[in-house]
Structures are given as C-alpha cells and as structure tokens.
Amino acid sequence: MRRVRDGLPLLPFFAVVVVFLIIPTVTVVVSSVYVDGVFSLERVAALFTGTALSALLNSVLLSASTALLGALLGAVMAWLIVSSPPTSMVRRTVLSLCSVLAQFGGVALAFAFLATVGLNGVLTLWIQQATGWNLAGSGWLYGLGGLILVYTYFQIPLMVIVFIPALEGLREQWREAAVSLGASTWAYWREVAIPLLTPAFLGSVLLLFANAFAAYATAAALVSQGSPILPLLIRASLVSEVVLGQSGFAYALALEMIVVVAIVMAAYNLLVRRSARWLA
Amino acid sequence: MISARSVVRGALWVLFGLFFCFPLYAMADFSTRNLLAGGRTGQAWANLVTDEALYQAILVSLSLAVLTVVAMLILLVPTMIWVRLRAPWAKGAVEFLCLLPLTIPALVIVVGLRNVYLWVTYLLGESALTLTFVYVVVVLPFSYRAIDAALSSIDLQTLAEAARSLGAGWATTITRVVVPNIWSGVLSAAFISIAVVLGEFTIASLSGYETLQVQIVLIGKSDGPTSVAASLATLLFGFALLLILSLLTRGRRQQTGVTL
Numbered sequence: 001m002r003r004v005r006d007g008l009p010l011l012p013f014f015a016v017v018v019v020f021l022i023i024p025t026v027t028v029v030v031s032s033v034y035v036d037g038v039f040s041l042e043r044v045a046a047l048f049t050g051t052a053l054s055a056l057l058n059s060v061l062l063s064a065s066t067a068l069l070g071a072l073l074g075a076v077m078a079w080l081i082v083s084s085p086p087t088s089m090v091r092r093t094v095l096s097l098c099s100v101l102a103q104f105g106g107v108a109l110a111f112a113f114l115a116t117v118g119l120n121g122v123l124t125l126w127i128q129q130a131t132g133w134n135l136a137g138s139g140w141l142y143g144l145g146g147l148i149l150v151y152t153y154f155q156i157p158l159m160v161i162v163f164i165p166a167l168e169g170l171r172e173q174w175r176e177a178a179v180s181l182g183a184s185t186w187a188y189w190r191e192v193a194i195p196l197l198t199p200a201f202l203g204s205v206l207l208l209f210a211n212a213f214a215a216y217a218t219a220a221a222l223v224s225q226g227s228p229i230l231p232l233l234i235r236a237s238l239v240s241e242v243v244l245g246q247s248g249f250a251y252a253l254a255l256e257m258i259v260v261v262a263i264v265m266a267a268y269n270l271l272v273r274r275s276a277r278w279l280a
Numbered sequence: 281m282i283s284a285r286s287v288v289r290g291a292l293w294v295l296f297g298l299f300f301c302f303p304l305y306a307m308a309d310f311s312t313r314n315l316l317a318g319g320r321t322g323q324a325w326a327n328l329v330t331d332e333a334l335y336q337a338i339l340v341s342l343s344l345a346v347l348t349v350v351a352m353l354i355l356l357v358p359t360m361i362w363v364r365l366r367a368p369w370a371k372g373a374v375e376f377l378c379l380l381p382l383t384i385p386a387l388v389i390v391v392g393l394r395n396v397y398l399w400v401t402y403l404l405g406e407s408a409l410t411l412t413f414v415y416v417v418v419v420l421p422f423s424y425r426a427i428d429a430a431l432s433s434i435d436l437q438t439l440a441e442a443a444r445s446l447g448a449g450w451a452t453t454i455t456r457v458v459v460p461n462i463w464s465g466v467l468s469a470a471f472i473s474i475a476v477v478l479g480e481f482t483i484a485s486l487s488g489y490e491t492l493q494v495q496i497v498l499i500g501k502s503d504g505p506t507s508v509a510a511s512l513a514t515l516l517f518g519f520a521l522l523l524i525l526s527l528l529t530r531g532r533r534q535q536t537g538v539t540l
Binding site (some may be wrong): 113210 | 289292293296299300302303304305306307309310311315355356358359362363366367369370374377380381382383384385386387388389390391392393394395396413414416417420475476478479480481482485486493496497500501504507508511512514515518519522523525526527
C-alpha cells in the first residue's frame with residue numbers, strides 16, 4: 001500500500017514515456033506482423049525482396065565503413081586531446097565542437113559538404129580554377145561515397161567523445177610499473193594499454209555503427225531522389241504509402257531497424273561492462 | 281630541440297584541424313558569395329530575419345526549445361529526486377526508460393507515432409508546438425545523465441530531511457533546497473536539450489511540421505546560400521551553447537559534459 005502511494009508521483013513520467021516512446025515502438029512491432037487485424041508475415045517477407053535488401057546492404061556497408069574509419073581516426077584524435085593539458089581552452093573548444101558535430105549536426109552537415117565539394121562548392125571551384133578538373137563532376141556526393149565522407153565527419157567527433165573516458169581511465173601508475181620493469185614505450189602500448197583499451201574500442205565501434213545505421217537527417221538533406229539506404233527507404237514508404245506495392249511497409253522497415261540497432265547495442269553493453277571492470 | 285613525437289603531434293593537429301574546419305570555412309565563404317555579380321554580399325544572412333517562412337520557422341524552433349526544456353525539467357527533476365528519496369525500487373526502471381531513446385531511433389518513433397498524434401492533435405489542435413511531447417522523450421538520455429551526475433554529487437537524503445524537518449513541503453524542498461544544489465546539472469540538461477531541439481529534423485519533417493531544420497532543407501532546393509547560412513548559424517549557436525556550458529562548469533570534478 002505504501003509502495004503504491006510512493007509510486008504515484010512517478011505516474012506523469014511513466015505516462016509520457018509510455019505514450020510517446022513505448023506505444024510508438026509497440027505500434028511498429030505489432031503493425032509489421034498484423035495487417036488489418038489479421039496476423040500475417042507478408043510485410044516482413046517483403047523485407048527480403050530486391051529494393052529492401054539492397055537498401056539494408058548499403059546501410060550496413062555505410063555504417064560499418066564509417067564506424068571503422070571514425071573509430072580509428074577518432075581514437076587518434078582522442079589521444080591527441082587527452083595528452084594536452086586538461087583545463088586548457090583549446091581542449092574545451094575542441095570538445096564543444098566535437099559535441100556539436102557529433103550529436104546536433106544533422107542537416108547542417110549536409111549543407112557544409114554541399115558548400116565544400118558540391119557543384120558550386122568552395123573546394124570544387126578552387127580545384128577547377130587551378131587544374132580545370134571538376135571535383136563534383138560525377139555527382140558522387142549524392143551517392144554512397146558522399147554519404148561515407150559526410151558520415152565520417154560526424155563519426156570521428158562521436159568517437160572522440162565516447163573514447164576519451166577510456167583513455168583517461170588508463171592510470172599513470174600502470175605505465176610507470178611497466179617502464180620500471182624494463183618495458184619500452186612501444187612495449188607498454190602493445191602489452192598493457194592496447195589490450196586494456198580493446199573492449200572499449202570495440203564497444204565504440206558498435207556504438208558508431210548503431211549511430212550511423214539510425215541516422216536520418218544528414219542523408220535526407222543530401223539525397224533527395226532515390227533511396228539507397230534503409231532510413232531513406234523508410235522515408236519513401238512513409239511519404240507515398242504504396243511504394244513497392246505495399247501499404248504499411250514502413251512498419252516492417254522500422255522493425256528491421258529496431259532489430260539491427262538492438263542487437264548492436266546489446267553487444268555494446270556487454271563490451272562496456274567488460275571494460276568497466278578495468279577502466280572504472 | 282623539437283622531438284619527432286611533437287612533430288607528429290603537430291602534423292596530426294593540423295590535419296584534423298583542416299578536415300573539421302575547412303567545411304565550416306567553406307560554409308562562411310559560400311553563404312557570403314554573390315553568385316550574380318561576383319564579390320561579397322550579406323543577403324543570405326539577412327534572409328534569416330527577412331525571409332518570412334524562415335523567420336517563422338526559427339521562432340517555432342526556439343519556442344519548441346523553450347517548451348521542451350520546461351516540460352523536461354518539470355517531468356524529470358521531481359521524478360529523479362523522488363526515486364532517490366522515496367521509491368528506490370523504481371530507480372532501475374526510470375534509468376532504463378530514460379536511456380531507451382538511445383536504442384530506439386527517432387525514425388522508428390516517428391513511424392509508430394501516427395496514431396498517438398491523431399489523439400494529440402484531436403485534443404490540442406494542429407500545431408508544431410505539439411512536437412514538445414516527443415522532444416521531451418528524445419532529450420531524456422542527455423538530460424538524465426546530466427541531472428543524475430549532479431544528484432550523485434550531493435547528499436540528497438540529508439538535505440531533504442533537513443528541509444522537511446523545518447516544515448517545508450515537498451514542492452518547497454525540491455524547488456528551494458534541492459534544485460539550487462544541482463544547478464550545474466539542470467543547466468547542462470537545459471543547454472543540451474536546446475541544442476538537440478534546434479537541430480532536430482527527423483521527427484519534424486516526417487510529421488509534416490515546419491521547424492527550422494525542415495525549412496532549411498526546403499529553401500536549399502532553390503536558394504543554397506541562405507540554407508548554408510542558416511546551417512552555419514545553428515552550428516555556431518550550438519557550439520556557443522556548449523562552450524559556455526563547459527566554461528560555467530569549469531573546475532568541477534564531475535563530468536557534466538555531453539557523453540553518450
């Protein structure tokens with residue numbers, strides 16, 4: 001009885017989360033297997049047809065390549081930042097810029113690259129004046145190649161943000177211990193630091209993968225025609241209900257996205273728990 | 281003497297600096313270029329306030345940011361304090377739900393949102409400001425982390441008992457005693473939420489509301505420089521917000537920054 005009374009003030013919070021997060025998610029799951037109130041695998045089966053499969057494949061390619069590129073380059077950049085003085089203005093500025101680019105960029109990043117390497121982009125015009133070669137010629141910016149470039153631009157800063165805590169968790173004493181036992185700097189990194197950082201690094205790769213897989217705004221602003229990747233196929237099937245001759249296909253596509261992201265995030269949580277043992 | 285190590289470091293800083301700053305410079309250059317007559321013009325930047333549709337969209341997004349912050353604080357702060365004081369059995373559930381939006385993409389939420397929004401628009405009318413409800417959910421993970429860090433750094437139990445034993449009610453305890461002590465967390469949550477709402481595109485565009493980001497994409501189809509100017513403006517605004525936040529929370533041991 002007391003429990004019920006103490007639970008009452010939590011009701012508004014639970015109500016908002018249930019209505020605006022849980023119900024939409026359940027709607028997606030249920031609607032992808034119930035068509036007009038009857039259980040049917042028709043919509044899910046359509047996921048395994050040409051357009052949907054190639055969108056999924058492109059999405060996986062895009063997410064995996066930018067996750068790896070972003071993680072490698074981001075880890076190097078995180079190391080650069082961590083080894084500079086912790087209170088310096090440079091460090092604050094760089095970290096704030098990273099947060100903005102990683103998490104709030106969206107549409108703006110698409111326009112940043114249109115202004116740089118688009119048809120009238122600044123870099124395009126420079127190169128054209130200098131060499132006569134048209135950098136934006138084939139329209140690659142609007143295809144998978146362009147998406148990889150723009151996604152890497154927000155994946156690197158995200159890696160910086162998630163990997164810095166792991167780097168800061170490396171204790172100075174461990175390096176001193178290794179060095180006093182006769183290890184070179186290289187041996188310290190190979191035998192101590194890299195094995196310690198590996199779970200955190202792999203976890204970050206998974207987080208970056210999920211981040212790119214679910215990203216929508218940048219791609220939507222950049223690619224206005226065609227649906228090369230899963231999020232854009234979801235847009236197409238939302239905007240015109242009967243794309244691919246299937247109404248309600250967006251539900252099945254969204255379910256596919258939930259499943260992929262959930263698997264990746266579950267693996268991420270396992271790895272984080274592993275690395276938390278050392279780098280607390 | 282300069283060591284090989286610092287040469288490599290310097291070179292890496294320059295490379296990363298170029299990769300990240302050049303597109304931002306290109307935006308500034310592109311948005312001030314006069315495409316017809318050559319030379320420079322501030323027309324694209326002037327459009328931010330003179331273009332009626334864009335100006336309205338900016339106002340809508342700013343209102344949404346304010347409403348979302350207010351709603352988020354009203355919903356989250358008392359809940360998190362209450363969970364710590366009187367309902368610790370619910371802590372796991374609250375944390376799980378707050379972090380859940382990191383796993384469920386905004387795109388998925390918007391696909392499943394149609395039925396819910398039929399009710400919302402039926403009850404509250406057709407307005408872009410109704411997006412506040414979803415935005416509160418979208419900013420939950422960021423806000424939860426900021427406020428949770430602040431709450432962990434104070435002795436909440438003692439503060440609350442002291443206030444209550446001096447005769448304060450729960451409302452007074454929360455607003456006049458606890459909140460002033462977790463000010464840095466509340467500030468972080470508010471700033472980050474503003475940045476998220478101003479940059480949000482997915483939900484607004486697929487629900488058919490004209491917020492700033494939606495308008496930027498619409499204008500981009502006919503007037504590139506204005507879109508680029510507006511994009512750069514939102515990036516700079518977000519950057520300024522987070523930089524101010526990092527300076528305000530300077531010297532604190534706890535991590536109140538934006539981490540995923």
